[in-house]
Amino acid sequence: MSAKFNIGERSGYAGVPLVFRLFLFFGFIVIALVFVYYTQNVVGQLKSNSLRMVNLSIKLLQVELSQETSGEATGVIFDEIIAPTEIPIIITDRNNEPLFFRNIQGLDTNAVTDENREKLMERIELMNEKYGRFPIKHIDQATGTETIINYFYYGDPQLIRQLQAMPFIEIGIVAAFLLLGYIGYRNIKRSEQHFIWVGMAKETAHQLGTPISSLMGWLEILNIWYDEEKKAGVDEEELSQIEDVSQQMTRDIERLQKIANRFSQIGSRPALKSADLNKVIEDVVEYFRERLPYQGKGITISFMPGQIESVRINSELIGWVIENLVKNSLEACDPMAGRIMIATSMSQDKKTVIAEFGDNGKGIPAGGHNKIFHPGFTSKKRGWGLGLSLAKRIIEEYHDGHIGVKSSVPNRETIIQFSLPVEKNGIKEDQKA
Ligand SMILES: Nc1ncnc2c1ncn2[C@@H]1O[C@H](COP(=O)(O)OP(=O)(O)OP(=O)(O)O)[C@@H](O)[C@H]1O
Ligand SMILES: [Mg+2]
Structure with a gap:
């Protein structure tokens, strides 16, 4: 028997098609890149405008402060030129003490007070970190010597800060829409x-x-x-x-x-009744043992029933699950040396009954442990890939249980196990039916 595991998916697999998922994923990446590129471009242009404005203001202030005259024009530069640009600026003396500022968010006065000084100092530090400080010099007309009298700090106007956040907001919105679309599509398919x-x-x-x-x-x-x-x-x-x-x-x-x-x-909620899982397994095992001479002469099926509590099940449906598991093991095993071992036990916390189906067949590679439960997933020429998806549906949807691959070592031991919740005490017989 070949150990090759060549899984194929028949058309009709319940998931969202790979092409559609790839389309959504790459579409999202392209949209995100376009957003980021476009806003970065706009932000870049706005920043260079700001810088031009700042340079102009510094030059004007320099000229104004170089005059021995009063600082009348300074007010005009501040209110007519700097304020409308919304560029936050702070001017300090040469010891870094704030003197004037404009467009600083959260401050409603235009005067430096004891209360807002601390906030201004914080902003100065941030502005210095980002764009550095620009000295405003006094040039002595006569001697030509330069003395630094002020420092000029500036930051990003609020518009730039808002724009920088834009792509992330837009990407978030697009991602939310794509996710909703994806979930909707998947639910419709399901x-x-x-x-x-x-x-x-x-x-x-x-x-x-x-x-x-x-x-x-x-x-x-x-x-x-x-x-x-x-x-x-x-x-x-x-x-x-x-x-x-x-x-x-x-x-x-x-x-x-x-x-x-x-x-x-299938479809309607099946009626559940208190039952002995060992008995249901025994019946299925008996059914297969009778047919073994035709299906696989050298295969043995052993069952070790454990001491288990009763479970509330639909015996017909659980019998179907067991049949599918045993059939898969029979198909995975070497017809001359196959061994199928079934056992039941209680979970450690005694809340569930566990049934294990082991075989020494070709095994399931790690990547396939979840996939084999998808409808349409098969590695067999004549398989439909329905057995395990049906088993999962019966165990998990109708019985609140769990089914999965416990472990798999090719040609040694592959164990698929399901667990079912034990019957809770205090349920009356008439409620059980
Ligand atoms: N005990 C096992 N050992 C090795 N592989 C297994 C075992 N049980 C299931 N598989 C793998 O899981 C796949 C899906 O199993 P499933 O029972 O759902 O479909 P199938 O047996 O291929 O077809 P169908 O049951 O519809 O006739 C199988 O094709 C097989 O590759
Ligand atoms: Mg099968």
Whole structure:
């Protein structure tokens, strides 16, 4: 038996198609890059405008402060030139003590007071870190000597700060929309799948109903003939042959009825009853053991029932899960040396019953542990990849349990296990049904 694990996905896999996911992902990256690039560009232009404005203001102040005249023009430079630009500026004396400022957020006066001095000092530090300080010099007309009399600090206008935050806000909004779209699309796909799945199951159950009832009728006729022939004293050997055929047919019809019943339970909430999981497993194991001579001559199936509490289950559906697990193990094992080991036990906290299905087959690679439960996931030529997704649905949706791959070492031991919550005490028999 080849150990190659060549998983394929049939069309109809319930997830969102890879192409669509890639499209969303790369679309998002492109949109984000365009946003960032565009705003960075605008911010860059605004910043160079600010710098030009600052340089102009410094030059004007320098000229003004170089004059021996009063500082009348300084007020005009501040209020007519700097204030409308919304560029925050602070001018200090040569000892870094704030003297004038404009456009500093959170300060409503234009005068340096004891209260706002600390805040101004903080802003000075930030402005210095970002753009440095610009000295305003007094140039002695006569001697030409320069003395620093003030420092000029500036920061980003509020508009720039808001613009810098823009791409992140926009990216956030786009991401939220994409996420909503993705979830919506996935939910639509899921409910569509659910609808098809349930519809097919119910239709199959319905269609099987008619031939099954008809077969039961034929069987009844066969049994009447048998009784008549017996009374008429027909040959013993012939009688036992008819009896044999009748018994085989009864079993097959019962099996067909079971299948139809299982299908009809999918979709609506199945009725749960208190049951012994060991008994349900035993029945399935018995069913497979009888068929082993045809399916795999060298395969053995062993079952070690543990001391477990009763569980509230739909035995028909859980029986279906067990069948799927055993069938998968049979298909994974070498027909001449396969070993399938099933065991039940209580979880450590005694809250769940655990059933383990082990085999020494070809195993499941680590990357496939979750994927094998997706509908349509199969590594088999003739598989549909439905067995485990059905098992997951039955265990997790209908029984509040859990199913997963416990461990897998190729050709040694692969264990798939499910757990079911134990029946809670205090539930009356009539509530259980
Ligand atoms: N015991 C196991 N050992 C190795 N691989 C397994 C085992 N059980 C499941 N798998 C892998 O998981 C895949 C999905 O299993 P699933 O029962 O859902 O579908 P399938 O057996 O391929 O087809 P279907 O059950 O519909 O006939 C299988 O194709 C197989 O590759
Ligand atoms: Mg299967």
